[in-house]
Amino acid sequence: MTATPHQRSTILEVAREAGASKTSVSRYFGDERERLSPGMQTRIATAAQRLGYRPNQMARSLKGGHSRLVGMLVADIRNPFTVAVMHGVEQACQAHGYSLMVCNTDNDAARESALLALLASYRVEGLIINAAGSPDQQLQTLVDQGTPLVLLDRELGRTEASVVGLDNALAIDMALDHLQAQGYRRLLYLSEPPEQASPRHVRLARFQHGCEARGLTGHAHDQSLEDTEALSQAIRHFLTEGDSGQKAVLCANGNVTLAATRILLASGARLGETGLLGIDELDWCELVAPGISTLxxxxxxxxxSAVACLMRSQDNDATPTRHRHAPTLIMRGSTRNTRP
Incomplete structure (x- = not known):
């Protein structure tokens, strides 16, 4: 017997095909497969493959309380950082026997709240969230209900959860030390609005403090990338002041680096003579002559690391931790100062 393309095979049909009981088939696709003999397991697997049978994971989770799902809520799925981290999360989930369910909030706090409720309804066994708003109360409710939670990159003030992300203070220190060593003394820091994400606050504050401590002249521009005219004006104004050989632009993330590169090249700036350093390594950075230096x-x-935190959090006594990862400096031509 073979199921037609429009007909979903049932567990009863698999049992008949394999010459087994419905209970045995349930055990095979559940958590009790080892209770079946090797021969029985082979017959059930062969029958399921022949019929094209796939177990209903949602029905199993409602019955047994184990969905084997990890939820991931991201602020912007188009962000290259998000995509790259997502790959690491998915690989780790697969290694632990979990499937990953990803939801994109598009930096919309109302959508974020609705998607959190949706993920809770799917009974995810853990949640990794790159917050767009401040859903502390909603997240704390999930924590109180026993759902392991990890905050990705962005911290929230009142949620008891582990945080995993970049060591933002170290990244800015590395950037300033590198630019200073290359002979740049006047720096322009470009960022998106800091009020939307805690890492932006940390990076901006560290930049301002770090410039003062090193005797560097630092300016910051933190507006939406959608306002391209304001960004262009900020960069062009920076380029026209003082000696170009001492100037460098530091970009807070990959999206900002791309926007700044376009404007600098359109303005006729010679990269290297005017320094350019971006946080986040993107594929195109090595392709734009003379190569864009990145962290x-x-x-x-x-x-x-986020998934590892989730696995540890399944122990009710697990204490929330902070895991900050160091970046790697990739030096290319854009920070080789031709006029030291």
Missing amino acids: AQPTDAIGR
Whole structure:
């Protein structure tokens, strides 16, 4: 017997095909497979493959309380950092026998709240969240209900959860030390609005403090990338002041680096003579002459670390921790100062 393309095979049909009981088939696709003999397991597997049978994971979770699902809520699924970390999360979930369910909030706090409720209804066994808003109360309710929770990159003030992400203070220190060593003295820091994400607050504050401590002249521009005219004006104004050989632009993330590169090249700036350094390594950075220097985040390690935190959090006595990962400096031509 073979199921038609429009007909979903049932567990009873698999049992008949395998010459087994419905209970035995349930055990095979559940958590009691080892109770079946090797021969029985082979017959059931062969029958299920022949019929194209797939167990209903949602029905199993409602019955047994174990969905084997990890939820991941991201603020912007188009962000290269998010995509790269997601890959590490998915690989780690697979290694632990879990499936990953990803939801994108598009930086919309109302959508974030609705998706959190949706993930809870699917009975996810853990949640990794890159918050767009401040859903502390909703998240704390999940924590109180026993759902392991890890905050990715962005911290929230009143949620008891582990945090995994980049060591933002170290990243800015590495950037300033590198630019200063290359002879740059006047720096422009470009970021998206800091009020939307805690890492932006940390990076901006560290930049301002670090410039003062090193005797560097630092300016910051923190507006939405959608306001391209304001960003262009900020960069062009920076380029026209003082000696170009002492100037460098530091970008807070990959999206900002791309926008700044376009404007600098359109303005006729010679990269290297005017420094350019971005946080986040992107594929195109080595392709734009003379190559864009970056601070690469260990995205795969961050993703795997988030899942490891979830696994540890399944122990009710697990204490929330902070896991901050160091970036790697990739130096290319854009920070080789031709006029030291």
